[in-house]
Amino acid sequence: MPKFGAHRTSDVSDAPEERSEVAALMPMVRRIVGARVSDRAAADDLVQETLVRVLAAADRVQPGMLEPYAIRTARNLIASGWKEQDRHKRNQHRLVDLRPPAAPDEEMLQREEHDAIAQALAHLSDQERQTLLAHEVSGQDTRSLALEQGSTAGAVAAELNRTRARLRVEYLLALEGTEPPTDRCRPVLRALSSGDRRRQREVGADLHVLECAMCARLSEPLIRRGQQREDEVRIRITADGDIVLARQGARELADRIGFSRTDLTVIATAVSELARNIVRFAGEGEIFVELIEMPRCGVRVVARDAGPGIADVEQALADGFSTYHGLGLGLPGARRLMDEFTVDSEMGRGTTVTMTKWRQKG
Amino acid sequence: MSIGPALVSILRQGSYLIASIHTALDDSQMIRFQEDLIEQIGQHRSRGVIIDVAALDVLDSFGSRTLRNIAEMARLRGALTVIVGIQPEVAFAMVELGMGTGSVFTALDLEEGLAYLSSRVSSSSALST
Numbered sequence: 001m002p003k004f005g006a007h008r009t010s011d012v013s014d015a016p017e018e019r020s021e022v023a024a025l026m027p028m029v030r031r032i033v034g035a036r037v038s039d040r041a042a043a044d045d046l047v048q049e050t051l052v053r054v055l056a057a058a059d060r061v062q063p064g065m066l067e068p069y070a071i072r073t074a075r076n077l078i079a080s081g082w083k084e085q086d087r088h089k090r091n092q093h094r095l096v097d098l099r100p101p102a103a104p105d106e107e108m109l110q111r112e113e114h115d116a117i118a119q120a121l122a123h124l125s126d127q128e129r130q131t132l133l134a135h136e137v138s139g140q141d142t143r144s145l146a147l148e149q150g151s152t153a154g155a156v157a158a159e160l161n162r163t164r165a166r167l168r169v170e171y172l173l174a175l176e177g178t179e180p181p182t183d184r185c186r187p188v189l190r191a192l193s194s195g196d197r198r199r200q201r202e203v204g205a206d207l208h209v210l211e212c213a214m215c216a217r218l219s220e221p222l223i224r225r226g227q228q229r230e231d232e233v234r235i236r237i238t239a240d241g242d243i244v245l246a247r248q249g250a251r252e253l254a255d256r257i258g259f260s261r262t263d264l265t266v267i268a269t270a271v272s273e274l275a276r277n278i279v280r281f282a283g284e285g286e287i288f289v290e291l292i293e294m295p296r297c298g299v300r301v302v303a304r305d306a307g308p309g310i311a312d313v314e315q316a317l318a319d320g321f322s323t324y325h326g327l328g329l330g331l332p333g334a335r336r337l338m339d340e341f342t343v344d345s346e347m348g349r350g351t352t353v354t355m356t357k358w359r360q361k362g
Numbered sequence: 363m364s365i366g367p368a369l370v371s372i373l374r375q376g377s378y379l380i381a382s383i384h385t386a387l388d389d390s391q392m393i394r395f396q397e398d399l400i401e402q403i404g405q406h407r408s409r410g411v412i413i414d415v416a417a418l419d420v421l422d423s424f425g426s427r428t429l430r431n432i433a434e435m436a437r438l439r440g441a442l443t444v445i446v447g448i449q450p451e452v453a454f455a456m457v458e459l460g461m462g463t464g465s466v467f468t469a470l471d472l473e474e475g476l477a478y479l480s481s482r483v484s485s486s487s488a489l490s491t
Binding site for chain 1: 424451459
């Protein structure tokens with residue numbers, strides 16, 4: 001690594017005495033960054049960045065002041081990195097799409113199951129097939145597709161999503177080599193495939209999946225789509241039983257980074273309260289749990305629903321306030337259990353609760 | 363619900379019922395447990411109930427409230443309830459959450475729970491006779 005650093009700096013300046021002076025700062029910069037940033041790769045990047053900046057400024061800095069300048073630069077870089085990351089995390093939920101993300105293994109499966117795909121493609125209309133192939137295979141962007149069709153880029157993207165959802169369903173049906181037993185199966189599977197909650201309610205997807213054995217089997221991969229990452233877990237909350245799944249999922253994930261047994265129970269309890277709120281007030285929603293490393297190790301839980309929203313968040317956070325026959329401990333209790341806690345709620349749009357527990361040192 | 367191992371067991375031991383929860387219960391399973399237990403108190407004319415919650419991963423607001431309700435209902439049906447086996451980390455989380463078991467008596471384990479019941483139940487029945 002030091003070799004690489006020396007090489008990088010030589011790109012910036014050719015003055016040999018400056019170069020050696022800056023290279024001498026390297027162990028110290030490395031120590032400063034290492035003490036604050038646990039991730040090796042990120043720390044190396046910051047060290048490099050610091051040295052490059054110091055070198056660029058070397059002729060402007062008073063002699064003998066190079067070392068404090070390097071320290072300041074390193075600290076600033078670390079701080080701005082954290083700030084940016086924190087801002088990103090705080091705003092992340094605004095960008096969230098409740099639909100599950102597209103599966104990265106789609107392409108591989110396309111190759112492997114060529115026949116099934118061809119068969120599935122045959123089920124699409126000519127227009128749908130052309131648009132999909134132009135976008136996915138030829139790489140034509142949605143804007144130019146929209147121009148051709150006299151539509152908007154957003155509409156084309158939505159159309160593409162629907163087509164993909166249909167394609168997934170047809171693909172699964174082709175793999176099974178059967179036709180669905182009832183007229184309702186296709187609409188239900190498509191709604192599940194697209195992750196469109198409203199459409200799922202319209203076609204009564206939940207009930208149908210319970211009744212129809214084939215849809216129950218086929219819907220599993222459609223619903224599970226996008227749950228591949230190791231450091232996060234997403235649990236759909238629709239009924240009592242999901243509360244237990246959510247808190248166990250959170251506990252298992254948090255256990256991986258060495259939370260104490262007490263903290264694991266604390267996290268599980270807080271997740272349990274939020275999941276119950278979802279079931280009680282919104283009917284359905286999801287709990288998303290992720291491990292975080294910056295600025296410290298911890299676990300972040302995001303509970304969101306598209307329910308009625310909370311009219312008065314201050315009141316809901318006060319002890320003993322309860323709108324159902326409970327003790328009113330859900331939100332305030334969860335807040336006491338966790339280290340950070342924010343509620344974002346909009347009437348008629350839903351509620352997002354974000355809470356974080358940091359891992360204690362040692 | 364009928365498939366798989368039993369989630370709870372309610373065993374009769376003399377004039378006591380020993381109810382053990384074997385795994386994490388969801389809300390409706392908790393309510394069913396409550397109903398079963400109250401019914402069996404009447405069936406067996408039990409004077410005391412021990413609820414063993416050692417296997418519960420979490421006692422959140424709903425779980426704690428249900429246990430309190432069970433104890434109160436059992437009291438109204440003439441039985442004394444002792445909750446045993448609350449794990450240390452569960453106890454910690456309950457206190458942080460702002461929950462407790464209220465006036466319900468608790469004991470460390472089954473043995474302590476039985477000892478408490480026999481001291482209380484025999485003395486009160488001795489008084490009444």
